Amino acid sequence: MNNENTQTTADRPMQSITVDNLLINFTTEFQRVWTCNSSTAKPCAFWRPTPAPDLLPGYFPLGDVAISGDGNINGGRIVAVVCEGPAASADAQRGKALSPPEDFEQVWSDTGSNPAGGTLWLPLAQEGYVALGLVCSINDEKPSLNAVRCVREDLVTAASVGALIWDDQGSRANQGFSVWSVDPPLAEAGEINFAPGTFVSSNNHDRPVTDVEVYSLRMQIPVEINPGPELPILSGFAAPEAHEPTQPTQVAKLPWFAVEDHGQPPAQRLRESPYYYLQRTDRYVLIGSSHNQGDKNSLVTWTLRRVKSRRDMRLFTRISAVQIPNAWPLPGSDVERPIKFSAKLSEEFTHTQTSISGWTTPDIGAVAANVAKNTMMALYQLQSNYDLWRENRTETAINFMYSDSKSLCWLQYPPEDATEGLATPTPVAELPQLPELPEVPEVPEVPELSEVPDITNTAP
Known part of the structure; x- marks a missing residue:
């Protein structure tokens, strides 16, 4: 296990992208949650976006970031973070843009590897909301419900599984596992679809093709x-x-x-x-x-x-x-x-x-x-x-x-x-x-x- 709090501070936040009552911004600041440093497996690291509260107050990650290798991504990687905005929809029945997950479901544990200690979790969204990424934790401890936010399903668009980021071949874990990036769909005229920077998983080393929900963010070009x-x-x-x-x-x-x-x-x-x-x-x-x-x-x-x-x-x-x-x-x-x-x-x-x-x-x-x-x-x-x-x-x-x-x-x-x-x-x-x-x-x-x-x- 390796925890770091190294951060870089942006000069100023950008004006947030507004999609109905969802605010989207970006951060270059992360905290390392867990590192796979098994001598027999390829190295990897899982990082949590940590937007500076003085620059982006009220902003939450959509999921953790997975990288192959063990480099420090602070200041070099950029991912989306989200915040609840003022109600803008004419349909008041739609409700808030964001919701904390109701619970987490464990999708992988590195039990059996040497050393062991990492687990990955899928946020379970309440009805009408979707999770856009997975969350990492140490040992079998569930992440906090405030670790991420789920997004109202009408504010995102279906995406596809992208390139392989990391798999646990050689880790000797009891369960095979791999993590993959998210590719946004082709944009319609006047729109931008973009990936949140999170990842999806497979319970083996093959690209997931079924039983995986993949989403990206979307916006109108003003x-x-x-x-x-x-x-x-x-x-x-x-x-x-x-x-x-x-x-x-x-x-x-x-x-x-x-x-x-x-x-x-x-x-x-x-x-x-x-x-x-x-x-x-x-x-x-x-x-x-x-x-x-x-x-x-x-x-x-x-x-x-x-x-x-x-x-x-x-x-x-x-x-x-x-x-x-x-x-x-x-x-x-x-x-x-x-x-x-x-x-x-x-x-x-x-x-x-x-x-x-x-x-x-x-x-x-x-x-x-x-x-x-x-x-x-x-x-x-x-x-x-x-x-x-x-x-x-x-x-x-x-x-x-x-x-x-x-x-x-x-x-x-x-x-x-x-x-x-x-x-x-x-x-x-x-x-x-x-x-x-x-x-x-x-x-x-x-x-x-x-x-x-x-x-x-x-x-x-």
Whole structure:
């Protein structure tokens, strides 16, 4: 047995994630409960999250943390902790978000190993609540009912068994045993599913496939929506410039673990930028205008500017890990992350209410319109610029832009009901697709933002 109280103190707690009346935060502070130091088995250790009461008062673990090996995880491992929040649900019948377990059921004892002394316990949740992890204790002593909290079942989502953490092969214990991580499910649009950092068990050395309930936490991605830009108004025979936006149109708030920030370890991101802000700023851009001063209709054609750049998108994802418009990280990714998660931005935020093809297909190359006699016509396009910011308002990654053929806006003066013979503007054949910019080579480290060369959306 080995007990430690070594702790590291974060500079300040992050603003908690709120899911109905459940508050979720994170800790880097742990107390070692038990170490398997048998000479014949692989070493392992079980740690209890111990959020500092002055920083996170009222927060409880969801279960203990299991590691292979015997290293000190304080300051290096990050797991979720939970707290009861103010009632937010319109349905008062749902009750509190958290509940202590009613009891514990022993699922393993290392009796028979040398030396013996550790046991693992499953919290038994009251009806309507679920346990998200196991709890370790010394000898056969049951854990305290205040060791963990169970969560109301509508506040979590079903997950799956992940990778093997440790098994007791060679321990000579009377009962075989193994512990496994938790993998969250693929996120739906506008949501993040993330693992609590706990573990599940099997009464042998095989992956558990039945009789095991696995859960992960979930949250909505908060999006602040501001009024969109106003479409310019033609009040004469001159096309006005569109007003520059004074604020982002939409802002998605992403927790620290869903964004990569090169050069900043996870614990530093949690302290210094617990949230990142992906801003979408919409603006109307004048594509072209024509004043037909003749006495006959006139056919005019305008070429659309190239806005989307696949190179910009790839570079943005390489730096930040954020995928547009898909879920991230990609299934099968072997990158080790501080919190296992799956995230996907909302369809409204990514312009994918009907299809994601707008991000992958080339833009319409040109559009044409019949401009009636003595008529002014102007073509505007709604374009969206995406920027990723840290909490201290410094920019990370690079920005990128989006537009599609559905965002074209035609204006005319005098208004249509005052003109004759006006034909509906229609797109003409697409221009030849411009060649792709070459792949950006992999680099060991991404330079600071100030050193990244300017990248434009103009193809070669």
